[in-house]
Structure formats: structure tokens, C-alpha cells
Amino acid sequence: MRRSEAERFARFVVVGVSNVAVYYVCYLLLHLVLPYLAAHVLAYAVSVVTSFFLTTRFTFRVAPTARRAAVFPLVYGVNIVATSVMIVVMVQGLGIGERVAPLVSAALAVPLTFLTARLLLLDRTGTATS
Numbered sequence: 001m002r003r004s005e006a007e008r009f010a011r012f013v014v015v016g017v018s019n020v021a022v023y024y025v026c027y028l029l030l031h032l033v034l035p036y037l038a039a040h041v042l043a044y045a046v047s048v049v050t051s052f053f054l055t056t057r058f059t060f061r062v063a064p065t066a067r068r069a070a071v072f073p074l075v076y077g078v079n080i081v082a083t084s085v086m087i088v089v090m091v092q093g094l095g096i097g098e099r100v101a102p103l104v105s106a107a108l109a110v111p112l113t114f115l116t117a118r119l120l121l122l123d124r125t126g127t128a129t130s
Contacts, residue, residue, distance in 0.1 A: 015054040023047035078116045
């Protein structure tokens with residue numbers, strides 16, 4: 001991995017950690033006045049929007065355009081499919097515990113999620129797309 005890509009990946013990881021914190025703080029605050037599932041859905045929505053702006057501005061240093069906003073949910077789509085498949089394989093195929101498998105799958109999915117975001121937000125040369 002080239003230095004610039006390694007730096008982008010590091011920034012992507014920082015955004016991911018920050019995004020988990022945003023989600024959890026929002027969840028806890030919303031859960032003070034809403035049932036847990038409603039708090040989860042709203043906090044998740046806030047975290048997706050936050051992730052979009054942090055990923056475009058901080059990770060890839062591109063403008064958060066309407067086109068990028070339209071395709072950004074695909075990043076989460078790829079992530080949920082990949083982590084779900086990995087969890088099933090780990091639990092049913094490898095005998096890994098149900099509490100551990102989601103954490104392992106989340107960590108393993110980071111590179112794939114990064115590449116998906118890069119593909120959707122940048123052009124083939126790794127520079128900004130409109």
C-alpha cells in the first residue's frame with residue numbers, strides 16, 4: 001500500500017472509531033426519551049450522515065456532493081452483507097462464539113469497507129470524482 005493510501009486507511013479507521021462514538025452517544029441520549037429500537041434507528045441514521053461527511057472531508061479530502069451522498073449508503077450495504085456472511089461462517093462453520101464473531105467480522109470488514117468507499121467516492125486514479 002502506498003503511503004498516501006496507508007494514510008487514507010488510517011484516517012478511515014479514525015473516522016470509524018469516531019463514528020461508533022457518535023452512534024453510541026446519540027443512542028444513549030435518545031434512549032432517555034425513546035424506546036431502545038427507535039433510539040437505535042435514529043442514532044444509526046445520525047452516524048451514517050456523520051460518517052458521510054467525515055469520510056468525504058477527512059478520509060478522502062473531497063467535497064461532499066449530492067452524487068457522493070447518493071452512493072454512500074452502498075458502503076454500508078457492502079459492510080452489512082460482508083459482516084453478516086462472516087458472522088454466520090464463524091458461528092456455524094468455525095464454532096466461534098456469538099458474542100465474539102461480530103467483533104471479529106467488524107475488524108475483518110474494515111479493509112473491504114475502505115475499498116468500497118474509495119471506489120465510490122474517488123475515480124480510478126484515486127482522485128476526487130464529482
